[in-house]
Structures are given as C-alpha cells and as structure tokens.
Amino acid sequence: MTAVLDTPAQDTTPAEVATFQVTLKVRRYNPESEHGDAAYWDTFTVEAHATDRVLDALHKIKWEHDGSLTFRRSCAHGVCGSDAMRINGRNRLACKTLLKDVNPDKPITVEPIKGLPVVKDLVVDMEPFFASYREIMPFLITSGNEPSRERIQSPEDRARFDDTTKCILCAACTSSCPVFWTDGQYFGPAAIVNAHRFIFDSRDEGAAQRLEILNDKEGVWRCRTTFNCTEACPRGIQVTKAIQEVKRAMITRAF
Amino acid sequence: MTAPVVETPRSPYARRRTTRGNFELYSWVFMRASGVLLVVLIFGHLFVNLMVGEGVHAIDFAFVGGKWSNPLWQVWDLLMLWLAMFHGTNGVRTVINDYASKDKTRGILKTLLYLAFTVTVLLGTLVIFTFDPCPANSPAELLPSICS
16 A cells, blocks of 8 residues: 555645845956956846845846856856855855845945956956965875775774865865965965875875975965964865864974 | 967966975974973063062162173073074064065065064173173172172
C-alpha cells in the first residue's frame, strides 16, 4: 500500500514575498565613456524582493536600467568566487549578501575591491592576485614512485588543514588587507592560506620550499594581524590564524 | 602596417623581485623578545627613580651622577637605550614600509630614521660611559657624596 497524504492538499503556494524599493550607489569606471579616466558614482533605484541578494539587484540594474554596468559573476551561488566586491565598505560576495542584511533603507554602496587595478566598473584585474597564488606552488609535491592506490591520510591529518581547503580565491581577503593596498607587493592572505593548505598536508613534501618562498620581505612577516581578512572571508576561513601558523612553522624551522 | 604596441597594463603590479632571507624573521622575533625585556627594564627604571626612598623629589644631578658611577646602572641604562632604540626604529621602519607607497619617499624617510637612530645611540652610549659625576669647580652641595 502506498502512503498517501492524509489531509487533502491545501493551498500550498506560499504568501507572496514582500517587495521594496532599494537604492544602490555603484562606483563606475569606464575610460571610454564621457567621464574618461575618472571614477564616478551612479545611483539606481530598483524594486527588490525581501529574499533578493545584492547580485539580484545588480542584475536588475544591468537588465532593466543600464546595460553598460559591468561586473563579474559566474555561478552566482557563493562557490566560484567571481563577484567579490566592496558592499557598504566591507568586502563580500554579492551573491551571498542579502539586501535585507545590509540595511536597504539607506542607499547601498557597491565598489570594486581595493588594491587591484580596476578594468571597468566592478571588474578588477586579478592577475597580481593570481601571480602571488602561483608563486606559492599550489599543487601537491611528492617524491619517489607514484603509489598504485590513493594516498591515505588519517582524519586527524586531514583536519589539520581543513579550514584552508575552503578557499575559493575570490580575493576578498587580500583586497581587504591594508598592507596589500599600499603597493601590492605583499603576497596577501589568500596566497598564504593556500600555502598553508599544502604546508600542513601530511602527504605533501614541499613544505620547506613553500616556507622559503613565504619567508620573503613581502611574505608572512608583513602581516600586522589586523584581522581584516578573517572578517572579509565569505567562507569563514580563520585567515589570520592560518597566517600565524605559517609564521610559527617558520620560527620552529629557524631555531 | 604594423599593429600598435599596447603597453601591458599589468607590469607595475608584478612582484619586483624576490627578497627571501631570515632578516624579517629575526626582526619579528626581536620585536617580541625586546618588548618583554623592555617592560622589565623600564618599569625597574621607573620604580627605582620615582618610588624608592624619597621618590621623585630625590632626582637631581647628584642622584643621576651617583647612579651612573655604578656599573649595574650603566649596564641597565645602556641596555635600555639600545633595546628601546632598536625596537622603536624597527617599528617605525615597519610603519614606513607599510605606508610609503613610493620607493623614493620610503628611501628618504628611512635615511632620516637611521640617521636619528645613529646619532641617539652614539650620543647616549658616549654619555653613559664618559659621564663625569664630579666635574671640577662645582659647588659641593650639588655633587654626589662619592666625590668628597
């Protein structure tokens, strides 16, 4: 006998989601426009639902108001890390930030992330960020013969670097770091987090090389533990803690 | 016809050079170690000068002269001077590195900093070791008791 619903199906359509008007103040930059090389603020008012995210409001602007508004997004669900931007002065992912959480009663400011060269509107050149990432060799380094099966690791060994495996390379942390803003020479939290992921991996044998790379004048020693990165991380990674663990590994190696 | 040469927009943002080495590591450790030592040295200094005996009212030429004829206080003050100057200079060097965005500004500020450091340390060290607690032809009531 198949299970049937006891009560006859009631009207299951949920109550309509409330809508409201929200104003977005967007930092625009387009050298080919009449504004030239100067960045400027553009204000849009759109209708939004209580369940909408900042990204939905940006979509609405682009699709219904001004098609020239440029921003980067791919999965739109907080996994790809494309749409990190400075919303109300804090680095966040537009696709993970609900409008109702950033006080839609006042205009919401949306700017590109700081410290990286702006290409157009909210799109920045991520190359300096990825260059640092490549420098720390973000891949497994081993020696000897390839095993014929998986490389086994205990749950404890895996837990050691679990936090830093969550990074999605959105650059929210690196572009929230005041040391990175100055001249962009600092490796930045994201590169150190991804080095941490391999340095503390029991299967990896490249820890010494990575520590040597980060033992640079522009490496971990430029961290001032301001915790901006930890606050900015949309994945909740304890970024500053990871940086301090790398520092400690270097000190125990040196003494 | 040749294609126009487009300057790469990325060149100014590349890491200029690798600067690997243990200097920043030792500097980081030094800041912590000297900080702890300085807390002991400075509070010891304040306690002896301001609290012990007559306290702050005892400080005059004779008091300082008497202290500096004692090797313990010579070493104490020398350590305090050197550690404080290295600690402070290193701190300001870090601040300059963090806030100066041009190499030229950075260079000028650091030159001034190291100059001030050298003058202060040399002068201070010289005074601690060559200080004469009993200058000739001075009224006896201003001099420490060891002079008579």
